[in-house]
Amino acid sequence: MSSSQKLNNACQEILDNCSNCGQCISECPMLERIGEDLVSIAMRQPTVEEAYACSLCGLCEAVCPASLSPRTMFAEARTKAVEDDEILIDEFRYMFPDRDLNVMTLYRELNGTHYEEFPLDQTSPVAFFPGCTLLTYSPELTKAAFNNINQRYPELTLLTDCCGKPLYQLGLQRRGDDYVSYLKAKLEKLKVRSLIVACPSCYYQLRPAVSDLGITLMTIYEALGDSPVLKNQTKSDQLKLVTIHDSCPDRFEEKFASQTRAALKKRGYQLVEMEHSRKTTACCGSGGQVTHFQPELADNMVKSRLDEIKRSGAQIMASYCLSCVLNLSRNSSYVPTKHVLNLLLDLDQDFEGLKNKAKRMFDGPEGEKLWERVMAD
Structure with a gap:
């Protein structure tokens, strides 16, 4: 299905079911700033600027009496904007996690952040996936977490990849799918059977992929257990x-x-x-x-x-x-x-x-x- 059709479907879902109760607008500063009711926005479809002003947080859906998802409409508008060249998304390539050099890898380089003392990308039944933000901005916490989990899982290996979520957030659906395929291939190659995740974004982003592979997904808090x-x-x-x-x-x-x-x-x-x-x-x-x-x-x-x-x-x-x-x-x-x-x-x-x-x-x-x-x- 094309991005245009997906956006049409998301908008139609709102047009068919929204009562314009205003619950989402009362909670969302972005919707409040637009100054229109949700049905009107869905009828004309979000602009590119509006799509990229949405934090995709899901609060709109959480407070909606009909469980509608305005964020899906804005997310689909992002994807359509990229595919139709309505936004110069490549100007934001400094964020792309599938590039060897991005702001996070550069930050680690400049600050001498590395994890060479740990078993990196080793074949192992259990892997720790801290997520790129924790790896980049708190190496002390990443290392302390690894050492504590390692007491319970002696074969633990450390993975320093991003989960790929930023690609989807930016509207780069196909690029995101390619990156997830890379991660799945890597997990299969390393024979990982249990994946321990510290970041909630990574957890929910990776869950469908690891489920396909029969890998058990754990939060770090489950992994620490009775530490x-x-x-x-x-x-x-x-x-x-x-x-x-x-x-x-x-x-x-x-x-x-x-x-x-x-x-x-x-x-x-x-x-x-x-x-x-x-x-x-x-x-x-x-x-x-x-x-x-x-x-x-x-x-x-x-x-x-x-x-x-x-x-x-x-x-x-x-x-x-x-x-x-x-x-x-x-x-x-x-x-x-x-x-x-x-x-x-x-x-x-x-x-x-x-x-x-x-x-x-x-x-x-x-x-x-x-x-x-x-x-x-």
């Missing part, structure tokens, strides 16, 4: 009241949401919930790569979420998605932000400013040269 480190009460006398920012891909199944809350309680942390949590969690502002297309909108989403975190009264915000942590750790006047694994593994880190540090790679004359490198064909 000795999780049996001990936290030694920290401070920052005991925690609120969890849930990751958008987990909103419908709440697998990571439930497992991380149980693990934190076991470690002695007290939890307090925000107004938007679990199924109705609000996007941190990094969903759908919106920061690259609509930075002002993304910044407003960050502020809105930070205000809600502050109102919760928590002493620390924890998330099981490092992309969320990085996006929400940009303002020191708010509640400190940590990855859930930081709390569980007693590994303290300061993520503030890390995202800005990545942007500064391209400042000045040397930065211009790096930009030329990462954008080279």
